[in-house]
Amino acid sequence: xxxxxxxxxxxxxxxxxxxxxxxxxxxxxxxxxxxxxxxxxxxxxxxxxxxxxxxxxxxxxxxxxxxxxxxxxxxxxxxxxxxxxxxxxxxxxxxxxxxxxxxxxxxxxxxxxxxxxxxxxxxxxxxxxxxxxxxxxxxxxxxxxxxxxxxxxxxxxxxxxxxxxxxxxxxxxxxxxxxxxxxxxxxxxxxxxxxxxxxxxxxxxxxxxxxxxxxxxxxxxxxxxxxxxxxxxxxxxxxxxxxxxxxxxxxxxxxxxxxxxxxxxxxxxxxxxxxxxxxxxxxxxxxxxxxxxxxxxxxxxxxxxxxxxxxxxxxxxxxxxxxxxxxxxxxxxxxxxxxxxxxxxxxxxxxx
Numbered sequence: 001x002x003x004x005x006x007x008x009x010x011x012x013x014x015x016x017x018x019x020x021x022x023x024x025x026x027x028x029x030x031x032x033x034x035x036x037x038x039x040x041x042x043x044x045x046x047x048x049x050x051x052x053x054x055x056x057x058x059x060x061x062x063x064x065x066x067x068x069x070x071x072x073x074x075x076x077x078x079x080x081x082x083x084x085x086x087x088x089x090x091x092x093x094x095x096x097x098x099x100x101x102x103x104x105x106x107x108x109x110x111x112x113x114x115x116x117x118x119x120x121x122x123x124x125x126x127x128x129x130x131x132x133x134x135x136x137x138x139x140x141x142x143x144x145x146x147x148x149x150x151x152x153x154x155x156x157x158x159x160x161x162x163x164x165x166x167x168x169x170x171x172x173x174x175x176x177x178x179x180x181x182x183x184x185x186x187x188x189x190x191x192x193x194x195x196x197x198x199x200x201x202x203x204x205x206x207x208x209x210x211x212x213x214x215x216x217x218x219x220x221x222x223x224x225x226x227x228x229x230x231x232x233x234x235x236x237x238x239x240x241x242x243x244x245x246x247x248x249x250x251x252x253x254x255x256x257x258x259x260x261x262x263x264x265x266x267x268x269x270x271x272x273x274x275x276x277x278x279x280x281x282x283x284x285x286x287x288x289x290x291x292x293x294x295x296x297x298x299x300x301x302x303x304x305x306x307x308x309x310x311x312x313x314x315x316x317x318x319x320x321x322x323x324x325x326x327x328x329x330x331x332x333x334x335x336x337x338x339x340x341x342x343x344x345x346x347x348x349x350x351x352x
Contacts, residue, residue, distance in 0.1 A: 028303045030057025030079065030317040031338070032276055035064065036324040039341045043070040046321065049343050050076060059275060059317050061120065063104040072110035079115035079192075079275065079317070080104070081155070082133065084126065087119050090136055091129040097136035098143070106144055113150045116141070117192060117275065121157040127176040130154050131183060138187060147187075154180065155192040155275045158200075158236060161243050166224035167309070170239030171246045181247040184270045192275035193240050195316075197232040198295070202285055208232065214279075214291060215298035227308035233299065237272055238309040244268040272310075274303075278319035281346060283332030293347040296338065300349070 033046060041049075047070035050058065059079040060067055071078060082090065082100070090097040105113055118134045119127075134152050141147040158164075162173035172178065184191055201213040211217045213232045220228035229235045245268045279295035280287035296318055303314040323337035323346070337346055 028313050028315055029055070029300050030059060030077070030315070031055055031321050032059045032061075032278075032317050032319040033067070033321045034061060034319075034324045034327070036327045037322060037341075038326055040322055040324075041341060041343060043067040045343065047071055047074060047076065049339075057114070057315070057317070059115075059117070068108045068111050071112070072108070075112055077112050077114040079117055080113060081117045081120055082137065084119050084122060087122075087126070087129040087133045090118075091132035094136045094139065097133065098140040101137055101140040101144070105141070105150065106146070115190075115192070115273075116150060116152045118152060118154045120155045121194060122154075123157075123174070127174070130176065131179050134180070134183060138189075151189045152187070153184065153189050153192045153273070155194060157194050158196065158240070160193075161239055164236065164239040166222065167227070167229070167235050167238035168224050168242050170242035172243045177243075178247050178250060181244060181270060185248055188269075190271040190273045191240070191244065192273045193237075194276040194319075195233060195236050195240075195274040196277060197236065198279045198286065200232060200236070205285070210286065210291075214294045215302055216294065229308060231302070233274075233277065233302070234307040237274060237307045237314070240272050241268055241307075241309050244270050244272070272314075274314070274316040276319040277316055278336045280332045280335045281337075282335040283330065287332055287335060289347045292336075293349065297349055 031050065040046075043064065043066040047067075051074060056075065057077040057079070058071070059081070061081045062083045063080060086100070090100055105116065116137055118137060119130045122130060134154060138147060138152045141150055141152065156177070160172055160174045160177055161170050163169040163171055172181075181191070183189075197213040201208045201210065209217065209221070212221050212230075215231045215233065217230050220230050222229055227238070229238075248268055248270070277299060279292040281289050281292045299316065299318065303316045306312040306314045318338065320336045321339055322341065323334055325334060327334050338349060339345055
């Protein structure tokens with residue numbers, strides 16, 4: 001997880017505290033299962049627990065044999081990361097990428113791999129390894145006849161988007177994003193993005209009302225063209241879609257030899273998957289049990305409806321299953337967990 005760039009908005013709003021509404025988890029929602037802790041339950045216990053809660057999608061951040069064994073035959077869809085430190089070797093060697101796919105995907109029959117996530121929130125020189133590693137992993141999956149079943153993407157921080165307010169102004173501010181978008185478009189794969197209204201709120205409390213960040217605003221906060229926005233999550237996701245539209249337009253411009261392509265609103269062929277979203281319970285301003293419960297329950301309730309720009313089911317992954325007590329970084333990074341190590345809830349969330 002990385003702190004996303006601030007989302008600027010000047011708006012008035014009344015704080016409304018909404019009780020979380022019980023719903024059942026649908027395919028819209030997955031959970032991020034991090035394992036950087038010395039007090040966490042076994043993967044087999046975690047997987048059985050997810051089954052009992054009706055959670056049918058999971059993200060793990062590296063290949064793990066115990067997790068594979070636990071997931072086998074469960075039908076839980078798995079998004080699995082290729083760790084950042086592995087990317088350089090795969091980016092430069094197709095045979096190494098093929099071996100990685102064989103050892104960590106193809107060798108595990110019965111595990112429902114859905115996504116291979118090539119790198120997590122990389123910037124700078126390290127980001128140059130993303131595209132060649134993605135391409136080689138995709139080729140290895142296709143050679144094995146699996147690229148019609150398993151998708152390949154990368155997880156990027158929201159901070160790759162600049163000019164994110166209003167959402168229609170969204171564009172990518174990092175040059176490495178443009179060839180990645182072209183690859184995703186050509187292969188039919190999604191872009192995975194960490195979407196954290198929490199961090200945007202923390203960095204811009206004077207401009208972002210808390211109710212707008214928590215999905216509790218009593219009405220639309222602003223209008224952008226034909227779309228009205230009542231929560232920050234939707235605005236952030238739609239700014240990514242706007243950035244994708246512009247990036248695809250640039251690609252079309254290049255292919256046409258400099259003849260401008262006609263951009264149409266909402267015509268991005270690359271879909272967005274919020275691969276991390278959540279709210280902290282401690283360690284920073286706004287990080288309370290009440291706010292975390294409100295945000296995550298409302299997120300669960302909301303994503304089945306999509307965003308103003310892209311209505312319909314929006315697959316989203318909540319960060320995270322547990323508070324990981326060995327995770328490095330700011331204190332707040334260790335306080336996003338939904339469940340305690342004994343699998344009791346940190347706060348009530350209705351999953352069924």
